[in-house]
Amino acid sequence: MTVLSGAGISAESGVPTFRDVETGLWAKVDPYEISSAEGWQRHPEKVWAWYLWRHYMMQGVEPNNGHRAVAAWEDHAEVHVVTQNVDNLHERAGSERVYHLHGSLFEFRCDRCQGEFQGELPAMPEPVETVMPPQCRCGGLIRPNVVWFGEALPDSAWQKSVEAVSNADLVVVVGTSSIVYPAAGLPELALANGIPVIEVNPEPTPLSNAATATVRESAASALPTLLQRLPSLLG
Ligand code: APR
Numbered sequence: 001m002t003v004l005s006g007a008g009i010s011a012e013s014g015v016p017t018f019r020d021v022e023t024g025l026w027a028k029v030d031p032y033e034i035s036s037a038e039g040w041q042r043h044p045e046k047v048w049a050w051y052l053w054r055h056y057m058m059q060g061v062e063p064n065n066g067h068r069a070v071a072a073w074e075d076h077a078e079v080h081v082v083t084q085n086v087d088n089l090h091e092r093a094g095s096e097r098v099y100h101l102h103g104s105l106f107e108f109r110c111d112r113c114q115g116e117f118q119g120e121l122p123a124m125p126e127p128v129e130t131v132m133p134p135q136c137r138c139g140g141l142i143r144p145n146v147v148w149f150g151e152a153l154p155d156s157a158w159q160k161s162v163e164a165v166s167n168a169d170l171v172v173v174v175g176t177s178s179i180v181y182p183a184a185g186l187p188e189l190a191l192a193n194g195i196p197v198i199e200v201n202p203e204p205t206p207l208s209n210a211a212t213a214t215v216r217e218s219a220a221s222a223l224p225t226l227l228q229r230l231p232s233l234l235g
Helices: 037-042 044-059 065-075 089-093 155-166 185-192 219-234
Strands: 002-005 080-083 098-100 103-110 142-146 171-174 197-200 213-215
Touching: 002 155, 002 185, 037 044, 044 103, 044 142, 065 089, 065 219, 080 155, 098 155, 155 185, 171 185, 171 219, 185 197, 197 219, 213 219
Parallel strands: 002 080, 002 171, 080 098, 171 197, 197 213
Antiparallel strands: 103 142
């Protein structure tokens, strides 16, 4: 069984999604300014400040019943979690096989020598406009180990995700708008291989019509009982 998750699974933990028109992160900042390689080249101090704030915010949240349900499924099946999320809520809920397609907000590296950064990070309870990133010994700047628009996905996480989807007996797609590729191509790969896909999302997405079944509920309310509902959902 493979779960593909997006920002929606962390929404009930208090983590904003990206594209919600009112509360979404992209409603407040320009994604191509703040979350792209070009934006980093132009003004690293703005990008760094924004990620410091998100990093700080992520430490103050807890997994919800959606994350916990996915972790508990490991008692019944071999579960692989493919996530677009840069938070660590799946791991903190107890999931053992988690592949981060878009990196992690808890890892930092030099943008020149790629060396890992282990230094202290300042607390950032409120977002500020600019903070200069720390400098690496090589002279490069320290950046978050997340995948920005225009950047390639980490090879190993991608390979493991394609394998986990291709070998699955069921794929559950939860809390994603299914518009950002290549991640959004994974449910299509499953369907093309005759693997049932269940979408859990309060709102319809471009995947909804093709999905084997859809559950129009939030992650924390739907996932705890999803295994029992499989017979009725998959007929
Ligand atoms: N439970 C389940 N789904 C939810 C919930 C919830 N409580 N709340 C919102 N959703 C759904 C929304 O309806 C929406 O379809 O979660 C989805 C969130 O979509 P996005 O904000 O687009 O997030 P995501 O799909 O993860 O974005 C993909 O885009 O911005 C980049 O790199 C970023 O990983 C991110 C990628």
